[in-house]
Amino acid sequence: MSDDDKTPAREVIADYAQTHFRYFRTADGTVYAQKNGHPVARPIRSQGTSGSHRQELMVGLFNDGHGVFNGTALKEALDLIEALAMSQDVQSVHIRVAPGFDGATWLDLGRNDGKSVRIHPTGWDIITPDPREVCWRRTQLTGELPLPVKDTDGKGIDLLLRLCNFATAETECLAIAWLIGCLEPSVPVPAPFLTGPQGAGKSTGGRMLVRIIEGMSGDLRRAPKDEENLIAAVAAGWVTALDNLSHLAPDLSDLMCCIVTGAETIKRALYTDGDVVRARYRRPLLLTGIDVGVIRPDLAERLLPLRLERPHTRRTEAELWAEFEEALPVILGSLLNLTVQVRAATADIPTDLRMADFAHLCAQLDAATGLGALGAYRAALDDLNDDVIEGDLLAQTVLKHAAGLEAGAEQRMTSTEWLHCLTVLYSGEECRPLPKGWPTTGKVLSDRLKRLQPTLAARGVLIDWGRTRTARYIEMSRPPAPASPHEQAPAF
Template sequence: MSEDEKAPAREIITDYAQAHFRYFRTADGTVYAQRNGHPVARPIRSQGTTGSHRQELMVGLFRDGIGVFNGTAMKEALDLIEALALTEDVQPVHIRVAPGFDGATWLDLGRDDGRSVRIHPTGWDIRVPDPQEVCWRRTQLTGELPLPVKDTDGKGIDLLLRLCNFANAETECLAIAWLIGCLGPDVPVPAPFLTGPQGAGKSTGGRMLVRIIEGMTGDLRRAPKDEENLITAVAAGWVTALDNLSHMTPELSDAMCCIVTGAENVKRALFTDGDVFRIGYRRPLLLTGIDVGVIRPDLAERLLPLRLERPRVRRTEAELWSDFAEVLPVILGSLLDLTVQVRAAQADIPTDLRMADFAHLCAQLDAATGLGALAAYRASLDDLNDDVIEGDLLAQTVLKHAASMEPGTEQRMTSAEWLHCLTGLYTGEDFRPLPKGWPTTGKVLSDRLKRLQPTLAARGVLIDWGRTNASRYIEIARPAAAPPASAQEAAF
C-alpha cells in the first residue's frame, strides 16, 4: 500500500473512538465519553488520577491490536471528537445519586461493572442503568458500596442504631430521615451536626453515616481554609463531612448555607482572559464538634442537631469497623426498603418550616413508621433558636423590649431611633459598655434584624419594614396570644 493510500492516524483513532464510545456534552459545554453499554462517563479533557479518556482510548487501541499512536495524532483526534460532540444533545452527569425515568432514582454503587441500585415506586433492584437514562461521573472520592441485601425485615436499621451512640429515640429517627434524604437527588436536606461530650464517638458516628452512602473509603475531613477549596471538595463527591469544628467564621457559615440549599460558582477558565466555567452544587453536608460558638440564624435553619452520649462499653477501632463492614450490606438493604415505604406514604407538606422538603420527608416517615420524626425536627429547630438567641445580645435585647409591650400592640420607629432605643436598653442606668459587634448605624441594625427575623418570629416577636411619605420605618410587633380552643368555638 502506498503512502497516499494509508489512513492518517487521527482518522484511525477517530473511527475507533466513535465505534466504541458515545460522546455527549453537558449544559456547561463539557464533553464526556461513555463506553458503549457502560454508565460511567469521563470528561475527554480530564487528566486526573482517576483515569482520563485519553488513557482509556490509548489502552483500547493497544489491546485491540490497532497500534500505539503519538501525542499529536491523539490530540488532533480528540479535538475533532470534541468539536463534533458540541453539536450533540445535552445530557447531565451525576455523582452517586441521580433521577431516572418514571419517577425512579438511582444510587451508584461505585462498581467497575456499572451495577447500580434503581429505587422505584414499587421497590428497588440492582441493574446496569441505560446510558441514555443515567450517566455516572466518578472521582477519587467515589468509593465502592457492597451489594445491598434484599428482604432484611428492617434488621439493618437496628444494627446501625446499636453501633451508634445516639442519645435518644428522637435523634435516631432524625438520623434515619437524613439518610433517606441523601438518597433523593432533588431533596435538600439539613446538615446533621453531631454533638455530645468528649468521648461520645462523634467522629465515629459521623463516619458510619457517611459510609452508608459513600462506602468504606468515605471519611471525615478538616474544614478547608477558604470557600474555594470547600466548593471544590463538595463538587467532587456526594456527602461532605467536616470533622471537629470548633469555630465557624461568617464566610464558612454562608458557604455551608449555599451547600445545603444549592448555589452555583463561576470561575475564570485557566489560561484564558474571558472564558469561564460553572460549578453547580447542592450536596448533603455533615458536621461534628462539641461546640462551634455562635450560630448564625440562616445556618441554624439548615442544621439538624444529633446528640450522642458516651458509650458504657468501649470497643477497639479494628473490631468496630470490622463489624460495621460485615453488616453494611444489611444496613443498606434495610435503608432502601424503608426509602421505598417512605416515598409511597402520603402526608401533608408542612408549610411553616424553611426546609419544607425535609419536613415533608419526616412527615412521610411518620406516616410509614410512626417514629415521630416531624415533632423531633420541630423540637430540634426550637433548640437551635435558643442557641441563636443565647449567642446574640441584640436578639436578647429585642426580646426584652418586646416583653415590655402589651400583647397585640406594635411600635414603629426609624432604624436610627430603634438603634438609640435598643442601645439605651442594653447599657441601662449603669452605662455598661457595648459588646463587640453591636450595630453602629441604623443600616447595620436593619440588616442584623433581617437575619434575626425568623428566630424572633419563633419567639412571638414580629419584625417588618415599611415606608411613609416622610421616611422608612421598622415595626416590632407582639401579637396577641391565640384564644383557647373553647373560646374560638364559642365565637362561631
C-alpha cells in the same frame, strides 16, 4: 503500501472512538465520553488520576491491535471528536445519586461493572442503567458500596442504631430521615451536626453515616481554609463531612448555607481571557464538633442537631469497623426498603418550616413507621433558636424590649431611633460598655434584624419594614396569642 495509501493516525483514532464510545455534552459545554453499554462517563479533557478518557482510549486501541499512537495524533482526534459532540443533545452527569425515568432514582454503587440500585415506586433493583437514562461521573472520592441485601426485615436499621451512640430515640429517627434524604437527588436536606461530650464517638458516628452512602473509603475532613478548595471538594463527591469544628466564621457559615440549599460559582477558565467555568453544587453536608460557638440564624435553619452520649463499654477500632463493614450490606438494604416505604406514604406538607422538603420527608417517615420524626425536627429547630438567641446579645435585647409590649401592640421607629432605644436598654443605668459587634449605625442594625427575623418570629416577636412619605421605619409587634378552643365563641 505507500505512505499516500496509509490512513492518518488521527482518523484511525477518531473512527475507533466513535465506534466504541458515545460522546455528548452537558449544559455547561463539557464534552463527555461513555463506553458503549456502560453508565460511567468521563470528560474527554480530563487528566485525572481516577482514570481519563484519553487513557481508556489508548488502552482500547492497543488491546484491539491498532498499535500505539503519539500524543499529537490523539490530540487532533480528540479535538475533532469534541467539536462534533458540541452538536449532540445535552445530557446531565451525576455523582452517586441521580433521577431516572418514571419517577425512579438511582444510587451508584461505584463498581467497575456499572451495577447500580434503581429505586422505583414499588421497590428497588440492582441493575446496570441504560446509559441514556443515567450517566455517572466518578472521581477519587467515589467509593465502592457493597451489594445491598434484599430481605433484611429491618434488621439493618437496628444494627446501625446499636453501633452509634445516639442519645435519644428522637435523634435516631432524625438520623434515619437524613439518610433517606441523601438518596433523593432533588430534596435539599439539613446538615446533621453531631454534638456531645468529649468521647461520645462523634467522629465515629459521622463516619458511619457517611460510609452508608459513600462506601468504606468515605471519611471526615478538616474544613478547608478557603472557599475555592471547599467547593472543589464538595463538587467532587456527594456527602461532604467536616470534622471537629470549633468555630464557624461568617464566610464559612454562608458557604455552608449555599452547600445545603444549592448555589453556583463562576470563575475564569484557565488559559482564556473571556471564557468561564460554571460549578453548580447542592450536596448533603455533615458536621461534627463539641461546640461551634455562635450560630448564625440562616445556618441554624439548615442544621439538624444529633446529640450523642458517651458509650458505657469501649471497643477497639478494628473490632468496631469490622462489624460495621460486615453489617453494611444489610444496613444499606434496610435503608433502601425503608426509603421505598417512605416515598409511598402520603402526608401533608408542613408549610411553616424553612426546609419544607425535609419536613415533608419526616412526615412521610412518621406515616410509614409511626416514628415522631417531624415533632423531633421541630423540637430540634426550637433548640437551635435558643442557641442563636443565647449567642446574640442583640436578639436578647430585642426580646427584652418586646416583653414590655402588649399582645397585639405595634411600635414603629426609624432604624436610628431603634438603635438608640436598644442601646440604652442594653447599657442600663450602670452604662455598661457595648459588646464587640454591637450595631454602630441604623443601617447595620436593620441588616442584623433581617438575619434575626425568623428567630425572633419563632419567639412571637414580628419585625417588619415599611415606609411613610418622609422616612423608612422598622415595626416591632407581638401578635395576640391564639384563643384556646374553650374561649372561642360557639358556632350556631
